[in-house]
Amino acid sequence: MRWGARIVMVVACLAVLFPLLWVLRTALKSDAEFISQPAAIGGTFTLDNFAAAWNAVDLGGAIRDSLVITIPGAMLATFLGVLAGYALAKLPVPAKRLLLVLAVGGLTIPIAALVIPEFDQALWLRDTIGVSYVDSTWGLSLVYGAFFASWSTLFFLSWFRDLPADLLEAAWLDGASAAQTFLRVALPLAVPAIAVGLVLNVFLQWSEVLLGLIMLPSGDATTAMTAIASFSTQFRVGGPLTAAATIIVALPIFLLFLLAQRWLRTEIFGGSIKG
Amino acid sequence: MFHRTPSGVSAARRARTLTALSLSALLAGTVGMSTVSAQDAPSGDISFFGWDVADLTSGLGLGFQTAAMSFTAQNPGVNVTFDAVPFADFVSAATSRARAGTLGDVVEMLPGLNHAPVFAALEATTPADWGDLATELSGWGGGVIDPADPNTVAGVPIGGQGVIWYYNKALFEQAGLDPEAAPGTWAEFTAAADALKAAGITPVAASGVDSFLAWWAWSSFSPQYFTADEVLQVRSGEIPLDDPRVLASLQPVADMFAAGYWNSDYADKSFTDMESAFINGQVAMIPGVITSIVNWKAWDGSALGPEGYGVFGAPKRDDATSDGQFFNPTLIYGVNAASENPETAKAFIRFLAGVEGQSILLAQSGQFPNRADVDLATYASPGAQAIQGVIDSRGASDVIQNQFSAAAQGEAFQKLTQAIVSGDLATFLGDLQAQQGS
Amino acid sequence: MLFVAPLVVLLLIFVYAPIGRLVYYAFTTYDGLKPPQWVGLDNFAFLASWPDFRRAIGNTVVLTLGVIVWVGLPFLLAVIIHGRRSANLVRAILFLPALLPALIVGRAFRLVLAEQGPINEALRGLGLDLLAQPWLASETWVLPTIITVIAWATMGTGVLLYSAGLASLSSDYVEAALVDGARWRQLVWHIYRPALGPVTRFWLLLLTIGTVTSFFPWILGLTQGGPGTASVTLDYQVYRSGVQTSRLGLASAIALVGVLVVAVLLVVQLVMRRVRGSDEW
Structure with missing residues (x-):
């Protein structure tokens, strides 16, 4: 068993690392070499592709736009999720089942089907009340906040359910209101989970493709995923340039997780989900 | 409708425009100036919407960028910006932009039915509206909106494709x-x-x-x-x-x-x-x-x-x-029906479709012309001539x-x-x- | 009530009101530019007679079966890694793919799994030519390959979750079983599996969001539905019909059928749990 386990661990790690390293290797290849020997490990190593990708499409601008959109969007989704998740887990909310179905139900409709109805509604609001969430970064943040609040709610519902009841009951007995109990006891305890929820939200919203394209119709702001998609035009697909561009766009998320890894490790993944 | 703030993508693109201006001057010298009479000199800002212009440093994007620089150099009152979307999502991006009122003044489309859902957002036109281009360009059929009326088209054919x-x-x-x-x-x-x-x-x-x-x-x-x-x-x-x-x-x-x-x-x-x-x-x-x-x-x-x-x-x-031998336009270029600057948009399309514009697209991007008077010997290789x-x-x-x-x-x-x-x-x-x- | 109100309001405005529109569009032809025109059940009638659509439903169901791998693999890995010295390092490495958007994972594996890519070349180098496959271009292999790629991408998160669950298990519990002479297999199946049931439920929830109802970004990055229609899923077909070619009525109808499929899968799950008479996984 001992050696068997070691072999499994080594194989699993290699299987995970290899494709990542391969993308990096491809990004460092010259185009000509990629065409003639796509599977070669040796050969030239060049950083030119990164510079070319950066210059070809405004990746810097797209990354900035994506951050401007997803950070408020993640904050909103987390805010909604913490409140609703806490209430559904710990408070006597009427029609709990119905609320849960409402929270989960939206997840069964693919975003691809909802982008145009969402866009139509935004235009209709613009034309009837003169205020709209179309074509602005804050508008897209709102949409992302709502779309990703569903799973956020389930995430925090699951977290708060595992919070020992006696902690909260003590506060109740002291005569604190529901709001006071939440703010003074539950919320401080949940801070690490909130950090994790925020990070995962940024990641999920960062990865979204279609809403980012359709809900920003002037093209003044472009999300990182749209920029990557624009990168492969009708007549250009794959290759070292695309590999370099994807690495550039993936970097901010890597950095984010690095910053948040303390909470990721010790809290959510370190024992807060209990049997 | 196109109040582009000096921040964001357009600003980055504008900066790139400036660095490449010298190239445009060079080209203007070799290709020769087109003559524009003072009275109808185009002016104002126009935006060019398509998928080829995501990357302005190579492929068709480079050709359009160079052409835009020549055009603006000749018409100092004009500023051309580019708005690019992924090719695969072009139709939905174009229609949503049209409905939001943010569609570019000049719209790039594939010929034929490919991008037919977008036609309704464009100013219908006829070859005759474009003067000499009606006879100089081949491939007008690529822009026909309704087969029952082959004379009404969604845009001007530019570039040859076969x-x-x-x-x-x-x-x-x-x-x-x-x-x-x-x-x-x-x-x-x-x-x-x-x-x-x-x-x-x-x-x-x-x-x-x-x-x-x-x-x-x-x-x-x-x-x-x-x-x-x-x-x-x-x-x-x-x-x-x-x-x-x-x-x-x-x-x-x-x-x-x-x-x-x-x-x-x-x-x-x-x-x-x-x-x-x-x-x-x-x-x-x-x-x-x-x-x-x-x-x-x-x-x-x-x-x-x-x-x-x-x-x-x-x-x-x-x-x-x-x-x-099938030989139709590479692309057609329509004018947004809601454009605030349709005359300048048309002037830019005329420029692209003219000898100078098509010569630039040929030299920079290798796009084959759809007019007979582009000098293949100067701008193209033996392959193109074959x-x-x-x-x-x-x-x-x-x-x-x-x-x-x-x-x-x-x-x-x-x-x-x-x-x-x-x-x-x-x-x-x-x-x-x-x-x-x- | 105040706690839930903001969520309910925002969901109603930004998710459920558009869903209402979508339901209406499903009974119209609509290209996004001209107003929708009522056509009754035409879209559904077209879907009923469309072989590609049946294929998409089949593909979706097959890919959904991947859940067994996506849950089972990290569970086993977590159990194996549990308590070992290098566990933290291994978990950190396995988690790396979780940082990559599905679209980018797809692009990466297009390079790795190409006909002349490193995997096939390595197999050929080892003299295993027979094993070299056009992984993403073969009708037979494409769905298993997609399931494997998704397993690659989600494994690390699953391992972290299960490891957390294992860490919180009382060791007395396990030792008692060992004293009773339980073999490793029995330990895994009779002790760890039921004890980690809550983790499995939570992990299934995360997987559902990331994959089962949204295969689209995986398919877009990996195969674009190919070869032919061999890997077109329901939500990818929604993208093709609705976004790429602006037939929004048809796309809406497909999405509604998709909701039905998800509902059926959920009911099957419930029935299975009833039949087995327990809440276990």
Whole structure:
């Protein structure tokens, strides 16, 4: 068993690392070499592709736009999720089942089907009340906040359910209101989970493709995923340039997780989900 | 409607415009200034919407960027910005922009039905509205909005597109064939392919990942069975896609597979992979759209070199009813019906369609012209001139490639290669008809 | 009530009101530019007679079966890694793919799994030519390959979750079983599996969001539905019909059928749990 386990661990790690390293290797290849020997490990190593990708499409601008959109969007989704998740887990909310179905139900409709109805509604609001969430970064943040609040709610519902009841009951007995109990006891305890929820939200919203394209119709702001998609035009697909561009766009998320890894490790993944 | 803030994407693009201005001055000097009378000098800001302009440093993006710089240098009151979207999502991005009032003033579209859902957002026009361009440009049929009224179009055709077959001369020689004698008939074509196969050389390139090569091959045979008028009838539904002529034009492509001419790893290849394989001498013949980036222009600078390849039109089938060579616009350019600056938008389109604009697109991006007076000798390679030779000898009819709706075309690209491999072309064409009609 | 109100309001405005529109569009032809036109059940009738659509439903169901791998693999790995010295390092490495958007994972594996890519070349180098496959271009292999790629991408998160669950298990519990002479297999199946049930439920929830109802970004990055229609899923077909070619009525109808499929899968799950008479996984 001992050696068997070691072999499994080594194989699993290699299987995970290899494709990542391969993308990096491809990004460092010259185009000509990629065409003639796509599977070669040796050969030239060049950083030119990164510079070319950066210059070809405004990746810097797209990354900035994506951050401007997803950070408020993640904050909103987390805010909604913490409140609703806490209430559904710990408070006597009427029609709990119905609320849960409402929270989960939206997840069964693919975003691809909802982008145009969402866009139509935004235009209709613009034309009837003169205020709209179309074509602005804050508008897209709102949409992302709502779309990703569903799973956020389930995430925090699951977290708060595992919070020992006696902690909260003590506060109740002291005569604190529901709001006071939440703010003074539950919320401080949940801070690490909130950090994790925020990070995962940024990641999920960062990865979204279609809403980012359709809900920003002037093209003044472009999300990182749209920029990557624009990168492969009708007549250009794959290759070292695309590999370099994807690495550039993936970097901010890597950095984010690095910053948040303390909470990721010790809290959510370190024992807060209990049997 | 286009209050572009000096921040964000447009600002980054503007900065790039400035750094490249010297290039524009250089080009203006070599190409010569077009004359614009003072009274109708265009002015104001316009935005150019399309997918080719995502990357302004290469491909068509470079050509448009250079053309825009020449145009603005000649018209100091004008500023041109670019708005790019992913090619695959062009239709939805264009329609949502149109409804939000943010669609660019100039809109790039593929010819024919591909981008038909966008037509409603554009100012309908006629060739006559464009003065001399009505007769100077070929391919106006690519912009027809409704087949019942072939004179009303959604935009101006710019650039020439046709499928040409390329062959590697060295590989022909290696198989004991005359490298200067390109196949003209189907019998000559199969004889050459068989000889190549016997010499251990893959005769024909195919790409199962995207089906582009099979699609282009198919398009290259269509003019042997359809006149330009009949192509419009396909589009209006008078000729359904299960018409025997559609099958007849697809049959040669299926025959090539059946005879074992395709590269054996076709299923895992995209067309760009196979163009690379052609350059590297791994496959002898490949059908190609003459505006694809890895086309004659790119090939001239490759391992292949301008003398390394020859071109021929689709070999003539025994049951062919005409000798045409499909040759339609690469792209059409419409004016947004809601544009606040339509005159400047039109002036820019006129510039692009003129000798100067098309010369720039030819020199920078290798885009073949759709007007006869562009100087190929100065701006293009021997390869381009050989293409012109094919066009001259086969007749550069305005026949448009297969006229499918966007839905049917999506279906075709998804399933064409599989249909050819399975041999069940009738079911495939029936499925296409269901999409075309839906 | 105040706690839930903001969520309910925002969901109603930004998710459920558009869903209402979508339901209406499903009974129209609509191209996004001209107003929708009522066509009754035409879209559904077209879907009923469309072989590609049945294929998409089949593909979706097959890919959904991947859940067995996506849950089972990290569970087993977590158990194996549990308590070992290098556990933290291994978990950190396995988690790396979780940082990559599905679209980018797809692009990466297009390079790795290409016909002349490193995997196939390595197999050929080892003399295992027969094993080299056009992984993403073969009708037979494409769905198992997609399931494997998704397993690659999600494995690390699953391992972290299960490891957390294992860490919180009382060791007395396990030792008692060992004293009773339980073999490793029995330990895994009779002790760890039921004890980690809550983790499995939570992990299934995360997987559902990331994959089962949104295969789209995976398919877009990996195969674009190919070869032919061999890997077109329901939500990818929604993208093709609705976004790429602007037939929004048809796309809406497909989405509604998709909801039905998800509902059926959920009911099957419930029935299975009833039949087995327990809440275990």
